Amino acid sequence: MIINLILNVLVQAVGVIFSPFPAVTTLPTFGGPDIDALLVSTMGQLNKVLNVFWPVKILMQAFLFLMSYYAGKLVLKLFLGSRVPANT
Amino acid sequence: MKYTKYVKVLAIIALFIPVSAFAISQVGVNIATNGTVLNLTFPCANPDIGFAMHWAGGSVSTSNNDQCIMYADRSGDNLEAHQTGDGNYYYFWANNDSGTGGTNMGDSDYYALVYRTGGAWFSDFEYVGNKTVINTTTPTDKSVIATSTSNTFGATGEIIEDDINSGSKLTIDIINSVGQLQNCLDAICNVGYLSGAPDFLQAQSIKFHFEYPLVVKGPWSFSTTTIGLLPVGKYYVVTKILKGTFCLFGFCAYSSPVVATSTSFTISTTTKFDKIKDTLQAYQNSLIGTTTPFTACAIATLNLGDCLSDFVSYAFVPTPDALQYTADAFKQEVLIKPPFGYVTRLFTILSSTTTAPLPDASFPVIYGDDNTGAMRIATSSIFQPDEILTGGGALLDSMRDPVYGNNIQDVFQPIVSDIIWLMAWLIVIMDILGSHKHR
Numbered sequence: 001m002i003i004n005l006i007l008n009v010l011v012q013a014v015g016v017i018f019s020p021f022p023a024v025t026t027l028p029t030f031g032g033p034d035i036d037a038l039l040v041s042t043m044g045q046l047n048k049v050l051n052v053f054w055p056v057k058i059l060m061q062a063f064l065f066l067m068s069y070y071a072g073k074l075v076l077k078l079f080l081g082s083r084v085p086a087n088t
Numbered sequence: 089m090k091y092t093k094y095v096k097v098l099a100i101i102a103l104f105i106p107v108s109a110f111a112i113s114q115v116g117v118n119i120a121t122n123g124t125v126l127n128l129t130f131p132c133a134n135p136d137i138g139f140a141m142h143w144a145g146g147s148v149s150t151s152n153n154d155q156c157i158m159y160a161d162r163s164g165d166n167l168e169a170h171q172t173g174d175g176n177y178y179y180f181w182a183n184n185d186s187g188t189g190g191t192n193m194g195d196s197d198y199y200a201l202v203y204r205t206g207g208a209w210f211s212d213f214e215y216v217g218n219k220t221v222i223n224t225t226t227p228t229d230k231s232v233i234a235t236s237t238s239n240t241f242g243a244t245g246e247i248i249e250d251d252i253n254s255g256s257k258l259t260i261d262i263i264n265s266v267g268q269l270q271n272c273l274d275a276i277c278n279v280g281y282l283s284g285a286p287d288f289l290q291a292q293s294i295k296f297h298f299e300y301p302l303v304v305k306g307p308w309s310f311s312t313t314t315i316g317l318l319p320v321g322k323y324y325v326v327t328k329i330l331k332g333t334f335c336l337f338g339f340c341a342y343s344s345p346v347v348a349t350s351t352s353f354t355i356s357t358t359t360k361f362d363k364i365k366d367t368l369q370a371y372q373n374s375l376i377g378t379t380t381p382f383t384a385c386a387i388a389t390l391n392l393g394d395c396l397s398d399f400v401s402y403a404f405v406p407t408p409d410a411l412q413y414t415a416d417a418f419k420q421e422v423l424i425k426p427p428f429g430y431v432t433r434l435f436t437i438l439s440s441t442t443t444a445p446l447p448d449a450s451f452p453v454i455y456g457d458d459n460t461g462a463m464r465i466a467t468s469s470i471f472q473p474d475e476i477l478t479g480g481g482a483l484l485d486s487m488r489d490p491v492y493g494n495n496i497q498d499v500f501q502p503i504v505s506d507i508i509w510l511m512a513w514l515i516v517i518m519d520i521l522g523s524h525k526h527r
Contacts, residue, residue, distance in 0.1 A: 002404055003404055003405070004411070004414060007411075007414045008414055008417070011414055011417050011418045011421060011422070012417075012421070014418075014421065014422050015417070015418075015421030015422060018421060018422050018425040019421070019425075021425040021426050021429075022425075022426075023424045023425060023429060024424055024425065024426055024429025024430055024432065024433050025433070026433065027430060027433055027434065027437075028430070036433070036437070039434075039437045039438075040437055040440070040444075041444055043437055043438060043440055043442075044440070044442050044443050044444025045443075045444050045445070045446050045447075047440070047441060047442065047443045047444070048443040048444060048445065048446060048474070048477060049446070049477060051250070051443060051481065052477050052480060052481040052484070054497055054501060055504050055508075058501075058504060058505050058508050058509075059508060061333075061334075062508045062509060062511070062512040064435075064438060064439060065334045065341075065512055066512055066515060066516070068334075068435070069516050069519075071431065
């Protein structure tokens with residue numbers, strides 16, 4: 001309860017900072033092409049291919065996992081600077 | 089002349105089919121979509137009698153048992169029919185798992201719902217697209233239940249193979265309007281309020297969470313044990329099918345919803361007895377408490393060691409539910425807002441499992457010169473990668489070993505998956521371990 005209370009307070013505090021911003025539902029469009037629609041249709045077609053070539057699908061999932069790990073590291077580094085764990 | 093007898097047989101069959109089709113369809117419910125007509129005939133006023141079904145896209149096939157549930161195999165119509173408990177709803181969907189023959193005609197993409205209101209039958213078609221669905225929930229949406237009635241929660245639906253992994257599960261969350269901090273101001277919630285009852289009775293926060301692992305593709309059904317009586321109020325039910333992501337050796341880092349529904353029901357007071365019972369129950373709860381984790385601290389069952397252990401555990405170690413709530417709140421408050429929202433949106437798109445058909449490639453084809461010697465140019469769609477992929481995938485899936493019936497993917501996917509994920513985790517572990525080396 002205590003740990004969770006601290007976490008919730010932190011989330012609410014950070015939430016207050018971001019509360020004026022609207023939720024992002026689509027990616028922004030630069031110039032002509034609708035990037036969001038383009039990505040959605042491209043990923044749909046890619047999924048269609050990957051469902052048949054399933055080893056590539058697993059590779060893609062692992063790649064996304066690694067990318068999210070490195071993205072998480074970047075976020076931590078943004079907040080903690082050089083004190084971040086796994087600071088290579 | 090030697091083909092004459094075959095012509096006669098075909099003529100007899102050609103005469104017989106339209107007559108039989110008309111006889112069945114004239115009292116049925118016609119559902120037309122995509123050029124396919126589904127004729128459903130219902131002499132099933134008594135669910136024990138059964139009903140006949142004819143699908144114009146295939147041959148006539150009827151079957152029933154004493155529960156009025158029909159399974160027509162692929163050689164007939166490739167449709168499964170199911171009936172809900174009250175006999176007023178029937179739903180059908182295509183089954184690609186069994187049987188051979190017939191024409192698929194995109195029938196697996198549609199879900200037929202036939203229901204009865206005021207003695208008349210109505211029908212509806214919904215697009216399913218061979219995907220994971222939640223078909224029914226218990227209690228039904230917007231139902232009103234007396235406080236004297238015990239409650240059971242459940243759901244039925246279907247899950248496809250792509251959505252099954254070690255983290256796949258059904259979750260049902262029930263929360264009352266007090267728990268949602270809505271103060272029950274809407275009219276529905278006020279219906280069952282107790283006249284003159286103490287405030288704390290109307291301020292009880294009720295939360296339930298149920299989980300049910302989904303490990304086999306196809307239809308599923310889940311029902312809780314009887315929960316018992318609930319206080320008056322409006323309740324919201326969120327039913328989700330979750331799929332694990334970033335799984336290794338059966339452990340998944342996250343769960344993402346594949347499909348979710350939101351329904352509600354109302355517990356209303358109907359008798360004086362109900363009011364008295366609720367009031368007494370509320371007094372009891374206020375005096376003794378209903379928090380089960382601290383039963384070791386109760387005087388009657390005091391166990392000091394367990395009591396202290398429970399206290400420390402619940403005071404400092406967040407429960408998975410609480411952590412999930414915090415994570416959800418963090419996502420809603422921060423991760424979907426700019427600038428993180430763009431990354432979240434990108435990640436959502438990249439991790440989506442929805443498929444889209446590949447575009448056909450059309451280009452001009454030059455035919456040879458005809459009798460006049462002129463060249464003709466016509467545009468023709470001659471390359472269809474979607475058809476090639478679908479057909480190739482189906483062909484690969486169909487090649488199975490004669491002993492266990494597994495195809496190539498069934499045999500090698502677990503091995504390939506484990507190797508790739510092991511490598512991914514090794515990269516992460518090496519990155520973390522190598523981060524503290526002295527330079």
